[in-house]
Amino acid sequence: MDRYEPQVRRDLVDMVYDSIPFSIIVNIMAGLVVLVVYWPKSGKNAVIWYGMIVAAMLYRLGIYLYYKSHQDEMPVVRAEVLQWIGMFASAVIWVSGLWYFLGKHGIAYDFLMAFVMGGMASGSISTLSSERITAITYVLITLGGTALWLLISPRAIEVMMGVMVLIYLAFLVSSSSRIHRTIVDALVLRRENEHWIRALKAHRAEIELIFDNVPVGVFFYDKDFNIVNVNQHFVQLFGSSREKLIGFNLERLKDRRIIPAIRMPIDYNGLEDGYYEGAYHTTTSDIDVYIRIKTTALKDSKNRLVGAIGIVEDISQELEHKRQIESFAQFYIQNPNPVMQLSCYSHAILIENDAARLIHVGLEKKEPERWEGFLEKVCSGEHKSIDLRYEETVYQFDIVALDEERVNLYGRNVTKERIARERADYLAYYDELTGLPRRKLLFEHVKIAMLRAERNGTTNALLFLDLDNFKQINDSMGHDVGDYLLQQLAKRLTNLMRTGDIVARLGGDEFVILLSDIEGDAEEAAMKSEIVARKIREEVARPFAIKGRKLHFSVSIGITLFTYDRDFFDLLKEADVAMYEAKSAGKNGVRLFDSKLEKSTVRKTELMQDLHNAIERNQLTLLYQPQIEISTGKCVGAEALLRWEHPKRGLVSPGIFIPLAEESGLIHELGQWVLRRVAQESAQLPLDYIAVNVSIKEFVRSDFIEMVKTMAKKGEIDPSRIELEMTESVFIENFKETNDKLQELRRMGFRFSIDDFGTGYSSLAYLKNLSIKTLKIDRGFVEDIGINPNDEVLTRTIIDIAAHFGMKTVAEGVENETQLAFLKKFGCDLAQGYYFSKPMSIDSFMKWLGERV
Missing domain, CATH: 3.30.450.20 (PAS domain)
Structure with missing residues (x-):
């Protein structure tokens, strides 16, 4: 066995052990046949012999089971020895049977025994040839013993049988060698086959790995x-x-x-x-x-x-690369104009030629916001071409989309074209002499003003101006003097107007001014327009210094009011007619197209003049309306209300004279008077604060803070006892400036409240960011409590908003128990109105307070 590879030797042993179960069965069955045949003749001897066969088979079964359970760790030599002992014992026992049974019962019995021995030997060749030494040992013992017994027999027939057994013995030994060789070769071939199968599988796996990768x-x-x-x-x-x-x-x-x-x-x-x-x-x-x-x-x-x-x-990337190469060659290298390729995903320039790089780098460094704006327009998909100015050159870039992300930009110098077009556009809309808008641009602004008036509920006005004696000056002093005069007049008019108003020149010495978004009803709009007209007259009346001389002029002005849905040329005609009426009345005048409005405007102008004298003539007074803490019924504050007792007109409503004061600028003087009077009178009142209304016109003045500081330093007011009330609109114009002012006033000790909350802009942004302590609920919501569910919902919402921001709420116009109960139920803090008291003079208010103690 040593000449075989270890694995082949192991395989041969496995084959021997695999044949043991079948060999055991054959031995048991063959022995049983012998026992049955010889037992009647031999009796006890047959049984003893069969018991020996069974014992040998049990040994072989035991080593078989042991080997199968310890097959991997059992040495080959030990396995060979154990099974060889079993085979040897089995062979000896079978040979011993010859001495028990042959020659005692007749030739037939001897022949049967010889036949069984030959069969056992033949079986061993087929089952044991994988281990050739064991097989030959078994055959030599069984058939050799049988032949020996037969050869020494006195019977000629048995001697002949002995010779035949020897011949058969030689045949089996020879066959065993060939069978063994065949088995070994088969095992070697199987091992080689398994090796090549594994190699082929590994090779196939390698090929599949390569194939897939x-x-x-x-x-x-x-x-x-x-x-x-x-x-x-x-x-x-x-x-x-x-x-x-x-x-x-x-x-x-x-x-x-x-x-x-x-x-x-x-x-x-x-x-x-x-x-x-x-x-x-x-x-x-x-x-x-x-x-x-x-x-x-x-x-x-x-x-x-x-x-x-x-x-x-x-080949997607290959095609893309080809396209890029073609694009680069066609649009970049060969093009002397600025061309570039842009990624709209990242706003990165993918490819650009030198001309484009000059523009790109220059703008990115000097004006990055304008460059980024240009890229956003390009990528918006809304334009086929876009102009871009770089230094003194204007480029027009045509836009060609390559795919969803990339666009090509092809630029060309269009500076001359743009200068010519801009000049033509400018002359179409602007007067070359004065730089003012011409009729065409004025027409467009009037259309816009109409749209704004329809949306905002405001009024517009057109003022038609004509210099009264311009023709004589122009004729006597020359057109150059006249042109200079018109230029100076244009500057004065422009400086006089609000932002958003338009001053236009129709030709010669005719000017038209558009006043847009005039607040108030038609009567108030007419009055405000006439105020502007009078300011224009005063401005024109100031002398013009020309060539060492001072020239004096006057102007006639016609005014027409409009809102929306009017014809522009009809408006010009109306203003022109009014202007000629002013000229006809003696020049240097102002006329409204509607004579009835003109009379009303005159009355308001007179009223404004009377208001200037109201303070000096002691016609103004303050009334106080108490503010009650709803939960306790205690009066904790009051609102100061300004009243004007006109000697002829009687009591003038604040809704009339306050706008007049704002328009004329008198509101600043009125505001100072109110603060001083409140400080004087409230010093005697056992209240936490007095609420004073502050006009937006007063608050936005640049000197408002300084005025209040000066009054506080002089001891004229006590900021800790004053609550400044402002409407919501004060927070809209310039939030940052308003916030800065409020913080300055807060540091001085003032407190703030928002008047008529819910009727204006009602933006929560300023509630979150400003130091507001109180919201006043407009009386328009309060008066319909118990009648209109919508007003109840709005009132509750305002109360909830104030509570959310840590503010108190004051309800104005409380007049009955139902309103008060509703406000108390939903957490309103303070209330004022006729249910508690009408506004009172300071003396009546002090008496009223004394009666409540």
């Missing part, structure tokens, strides 16, 4: 165009799966463009290869790809066509 798609198909196999790159390229692809018949492809390339190797029996390059729409995954496919025939060892192999490449 080749950076191109590979597929095989048979002569019937059924896909046999595909690699992983092929699956990924077409966005499909192996399950869908393997077995798919290529004749079923919906996109027929690649069919000729697939058929070529099959149709021409391998003489032609197939080729296709371009776009392809997949059948199994329904996507578009750009591919290059090459196919060639597959043949077997006898040069017979069995199918074809295809190689597929994704």
Whole structure:
């Protein structure tokens, strides 16, 4: 055995042990036959002998079971010795039977015993030849012993049988050698086969690994165009799966463009290869790809066509690269004008020539916001071309989208064209002499003013101006003097107007002014327009210094009011008629197109003049209306209300004289008077604060803070006892400036409240960011409590908002128990109104307070 490889030797031992169960059965059955035949003749001896057979078989069964349970760790030599002992014992026991049974019962019995021994020997050759020494040992003992007994027999027939046994013995020994050799060769071949199978599997796995990792798609198909196999790159390229692809018949492809390339190797029996390059729409995954496919025939060892192999490449990047190269050559290298390619995803410049780089780098450094704005316009998709000014040059960039992300920009110098067009556009809209808008631009502004008036509920006015004695000056002093005079007049008029008002020149010495967004009703708008007209008259009346002389002029002004849905030329005509009426009345006058409004305006102008004298003549007074803490019924504050007792007109409503004061600028003087009077009178009142209304016109003045500081330093007011009430509109114009002022006033000790909350802008932004302590609920919401559910909801909402921001609420106009109960139920803090008291003079208020103690 040593000449065999260890694994082959192990395999031979395994074969011997694998045959033990069958050998045991054969021995038991054969021994039982002998026992049955000889027991009547031999009796006890037969039984003893059979018991020895069974004992030997039990030993063999035991070593078989032990080997199977310890097969991996049992040494081969030990396994061989154990099974050899069993075989040797079995052979000896069988030979011993010859001495028990032969020659005692007749020739027939001896022949049977010799036959059984020959059969056992034959069986051992077939089962034990894998271990040749054991097999030969077994045969030599069993058949050698049988032959010896027969040869020494006195009977000639038995001697002949002995000779035959010897011959058979020689045959079995020879056969055992051949069988053993055959078994060994088979085992060696099996081992080699297993080795090559493992090698082939490893090789196949390596090939499959390479197959799946080749950076191109590979597929095989048979002569019937059924896909046999595909690699992983092929699956990924077409966005499909192996399950869908393997077995798919290529004749079923919906996109027929690649069919000729697939058929070529099959149709021409391998003489032609197939080729296709371009776009392809997949059948199994329904996507578009750009591919290059090459196919060639597959043949077997006898040069017979069995199918074809295809190689597929994704050429998307290659095509993109080609396009970029072509684009670069065509649009960048060869173009002397600025051209660039832009990524709209990142706003990065992908490619640019020198001319484009000069603009790009220059603007990015000097004006990055304008450069970024240009890129955003380009990528918005709303423009086919965009102008871009760089230094003194204007470029027009045409925009061509390459795909969803990239665009090409092709620029050209259009400076001369733009200068000419801008000049033409300018002259179409602006007067060349004065720089003022012309009739065309005025027309557009009037249309816009009409739209704003319709939306905001405001009024507009057109003022038609004509210099009264311009023609004489122009004729006597020359047109150059006249032109200079018109230029100076244009500057004065422009400086006089509000932002948003338009001063236009129609021609000669005719000017038109558009006043837009005039608040108030028609009567108030007419009054305000006439105030502007009078200011214009005063401005024109100031002398003009020309060539060392001072020239004096006057102007006639016609005014027409309008809101919306009016014809522009009708408005000009009305203003022109009014202007001529002013000239007819003696020049240097102002006329409204509607004579009734003119009378009303005159009355308001007179009232404004009377208001200037009201303070000096002691016609103003303050009334106080108490503010009650709802939860306790205690009066904790009051609101100071300004009243004007006109000597002729009687009591003038604040809704009339306060706007007049704001318009004329008198509101600042009135505000100081109110603060001083409140400070004087409230010093006697046992209250936490007095609320004083502050006009937005007063608050936004640049000197308001300084005025209040000066009064506080002089001891004229005590900021800790004053609450400043302002409407919501004060927070809208300039939030930052307003906030800065409020913080300054807060540091001085003032407290603040928002009057008429809910009727204006009602933006929560200023509630969050400003130091507001109180919200006043407008009386318009309170008066319908118990009547209008919508006003109840609004009132509750304002209370909730104030509570959320840590503010108190004051309800104005409380007049009955129902309103008070509602406010108390939903958490309103303070209330004022006729239910508690009408506004009172300081003396009446002090008496009222004394009666409540």
